[in-house]
Amino acid sequence: MESSASLGRRDDDDAVLARLIESIVDDDAVIAEREASKIVSMAAALRIAKKRAATQAITSQMRELEERSLAAEIGLAIRVNDRAVQNRMHDALELCDHYPTTLDALADGGISARHATIIVEVGRALQDPNARAVYEATVLERALRDTAPRTRAFAEQVVEELHPRSITERHRDAVKTRKVWKQRLGDGMSELGIIGPDVLVGGIWDRLTQQGNSSKQAQVTEPADEADADPDAIYDERNLDQLRADIAIDLLLTGGPTIDPTTGAITGPAGGLAAIHARASIVIPALTAAGLADRGATLDGAIPVDADTARCLLAGAPSWERIFTHPIHGHVLATDTYRRPVNLDRYLAARDVHCRFPGCRRPARVCDRDHNFDWALGGTTDACNLACLCKRHHTLKTEKPWKPVQQRDGSIHWTSPLGRSSTDPPERYVIFREDPDPPPGAPPF
Ligand SMILES: [Zn+2]
Structure with a gap:
């Protein structure tokens, strides 16, 4: 039995909790309302860009540049990548133009921005305005009382019922969205995804599983009793998931495609495309390379790589060049054989x-x-006036009044067409930190 004092404390806690929950609900409603307001602004900005492009620009590329430049302006102001901003502007315009009731529900705090995004994304399969209106009314009713993932599942069923085209027709379009992507997971690991037809992806999975199972049967595992273990044997303890991943990575890094457009024929594994090998730039501090320290290696100067992997790559590399970094601020000072133009490029x-x-x-x-x-x-043509720009941003800088001015330390001061400015310093390769356990003979930084 609980005492009356502890029951009283419980009642107090319950009252506090009830107020907290109310406050969370109120905050959610305010956030939803602000999200709706941001969506309306993003859509309005995109409308202006489209109107300007229609009156001024002649080519479709010039029309696109008007949008990209605006996306870059907004991106600079809210510190978001301009490609992401451009996508958000399009989603915003689609929501405002095609789903007005959903926008109202968001502004009233009835649904979250995530619910609204799902309604737009899943509804994209429907082109007919009447079907879209039925879809919106049906799915919104669900969104008002259910979670976002459940709303998505329901929305997909509704689209399936309302869709006027057969699976054959839809597959013909869907197959155009096939792609491969990668995403970093942290701790030195990444994920590789493939979107392809069910039958082919199913085939890949089946082949990897069969190969994994065959490998498993051939595995020599460590005997249960340590006394029976052979000290020179290499035991294989990989499970089926690990085997599938290892086989897939091996095939992708070393195999060649059967159909090779560069040679115009069906070729063997030594064909034109098969001769292309993976490239990676690994930056390895000298002490790590020598095995005296265990930190600081990076892939493409940004992604941390564990010291064993870095040393393994170093040992297997046919040639590599040293990059000297400033001992204090870590900026690149030089590569070890500086000759133009190849080394300027490197x-x-x-x-x-x-x-x-x-x-x-x-x-x-x-x-x-x-x-x-x-x-x-x-x-x-020297390092103080040259900088790396991707195709998208090189074109943007050439065609629109985005002005870069480079400083002696490699920083670039950008001014946008609307006069907003931003300074982009060169990347730092090294951040110095006291080493709690310095290796023998290590310099004092
Ligand atoms: Zn770029």
């Missing part, structure tokens, strides 16, 4: 790491080398 890739447009992370190796001050107007 120097820029090492210094810039990625596209130097504000917020962009496209790796430098796929970027153009841009003369910040136009070469045709007297700009020089």
Whole structure:
């Protein structure tokens, strides 16, 4: 039996909790209302860009640039990558134009921004305005009383019922969305995804499973009794998931495609595309490379790599070049054989790491080398006037009044067409921190 005092405390707690929950509900409603307001502003901004583009621009590329420049302006102001801003503006316009009742429900705090996004995304399959109206009314009713994931599942069923086209027709379009993507997971791991037809992805899964199971049967595992273990044997304890992943990675890194358009024929594994090998730039501090320290290695200058993997890559690399970094601020000072133009190019890739447009992370190796001050107007071809820009932002800088001015330390001061400014410093490779356990003979930084 609980005492009356402890029952009293419980009642007090319950009252506090009830108030807290009310406050959370109120906050959610306010956030939803502000989200609706932001969506209306984003849509209005995109309408202006579209109107301007329609009156001024002649080519479709110029029309697109008007939107991109606006997305970059907003991105600079709210510190979001401009590609993401452009997508959000399109989603916002779609919500305002096609789902007015959903927008109202968001403004009233009845649904969250996530619910609204799901209604827009799933509803994209419907082109007919009447079908879309039925869809919106049906799904919104569900969204008002259910979670976002459940609303998505329900919305997909509703689309299936309202869709006027057969699965064959829809598959013909859906197959165009096939792609491969990667995403970092942290702790030195990444995820690779493939979107492809059910039958092919199912086939890949089946093949990997069969190969994994065969490997498992051939595995030599450690005997239960340690006394029976062979000290020289290499035991394989990988489970089926790990085997599937190892086999898939091996096939993708070393195999060649059967159909090779570069040679115009069906070729064997030594064909044109098969001769292309994976590239990676690994930055390894000298002490880590020598095995004296265990930290600081990075992939493309940004993604942490564990020391064992870095040393393994170093040992297997046919050639590598040293990159000297400043001992205090960590900026790249030079590569070890500095000769133009090849080494200037490598120097820029090492210094810039990625596209130097504000917020962009496209790796430098796929970027153009841009003369910040136009070469045709007297700009020089040296590191103080060159910077890595991806295709998208190189075009934007060439066609729209985005102005970069490079400083001696490699920082780039950007001014947007509307006069907003931002300074992009070069990447730092090293952040110095006291080593709690310095290796013998290590320098004092
Ligand atoms: Zn870029």
